[in-house]
Amino acid sequence: MRKRKIEIIDKTIIVLKEIYGDKLKEKTPQIQELIKLLYIIGSDYIEITREIYEELSPLPQNVRFIIANNNNIETKNADEFYNMLNMKSNVCNLKNTRIIGLDDMIFYDYEKIFSKIISVFGENIELCIRNQYESATAMSLEWLRLGGKKVVTTFAGIGGYAPLEEILGSLSFLEKIKLRGNHKLFPEVLNTFEDITESKLHTNMPFIGKDIFNVESGIHVNGISKNPSTYEPYDPSTIGRKRNIIIGKHSGINALEIKLRELNIKYNSNNLKSMLEDVRILSTQKQRGLNNAEIKEIYEKCCI
């Protein structure tokens, strides 16, 4: 693990306020809790407005806050921005500036553009890359790779920004950078966030989806049973989740054996093939994985 000075500024609370307005007043305790959690999982600063500051005071202790300012440069088109930087040198006088947008950075030679931004503004400029082209995480990480130090995020990417959890997870697991936060609390942040927004997020979202460590495919269960790294990019427990073997159409003998042992069923290996055929037929009929009762029923039919 490397140590590197990176600052993640999270503006989830501001975006929630923009979207839900005064409705959030009913959720003040949950917002207070969310602020604490966003900080604990690894945000370096929680960005708020003066209005939010007044509404939520007293703010949670031991959390670093910053007040949003309007010293922003907004630009959707990265190529035009690059050309502008080449033509105008006076922008370099802007201090404490945030660049917002750069939505289409992935279309261009982003390394060249990021290098230009650093040469003009210095590495301390904040980049708030928007996610119109699903590239905010990738481009924020490339920015940090090239020497940038500050990025702006929101939890689950709400409002169309780089998702905080993806930036934290990628810095830890891909870039091997030691971060302050505790990623095991991702599920707790998710629960609080869903409570506030009164909506459920997709169950396959990177790092926070409830189902991302469900595994069914025979090839994958077999590989994972020998060595989890074969088909898992990181240990589920590091983000507060557990692996869950699902028995269904794509299961193999190995997965079925693991599940039967989990259910304390003493099976005869000779029956596994016919059980698996029944599993595949029933799973295809029901168009889903099977629950424990259905697996027990198949066992009783095939083996008793």
Place this chain on the structure above:
Amino acid sequence: MNLQERFNDEIYIVDTTLRDGEQSAGRAFSIDEKVEIAKYMDENNIYQIEAGIPVMGDLEKECIKRILASRKNSLISTWNRMNKKDIQHSIDCKPDIIHISVPTSDIQIYSNLGKDKIWIEENLRECVYFAKDKGYEVTIGFEDASRADINYLITLCEIVKSLDVKRVRYADTVGILMPSIVRKVVKTIINSTGIEIEIHAHNDFGMAIPISLEAVKSGAKYVDCTLDGIGERAGNCNLQEFIRISDVFLERNKKEL
């Protein structure tokens, strides 16, 4: 100012909703649903549909045969592990393309399979020959390519090229790529071997779409996608989103050229 280097101005989509997408835990399409999804892909001129894994059994084979019977535009491929039994089941279905998946990283070869690289190379030759000998177009999938030694991938490319295979799938099996990494590997493989590249990205770190687009910018011609990005763990490259975004990218570059 066009900041791009050379790339293919047409992107060939390989839809794997019915194979890798369906492998998403707890998901099982009925045969009718799979045929319906394939019909939708075919009507929308998706270049290739990876229709399933024939060795899974008679239901899967029946479904693939129905998809083949009703398609008008798309090429239909089947997925196989690197063994002749799997490939024979595929041949029973008479697809347009037989895709053979080859483990390429040390963790897959030594730890998972308990084999070595000589075994991989010998079996690869045998399996490709087995399918080619019966007149099939073959594509090769480099499983876990993103954790494999690039020089070994180049060696495997040379082997399959000598057997008249034109395309390999670079599979980021556990979703660990970043755009700047995929750019380097795709360029290296194309420059070293001239083989066509199909990118297969997973979304574990939320980067399947930018990884796929960066691969295209670097010379990859084919992109694997699934409907709604369904697939193992955090899923695959989202078909609808990739088409939306790559259309903007291609249109913008057309204007600039």
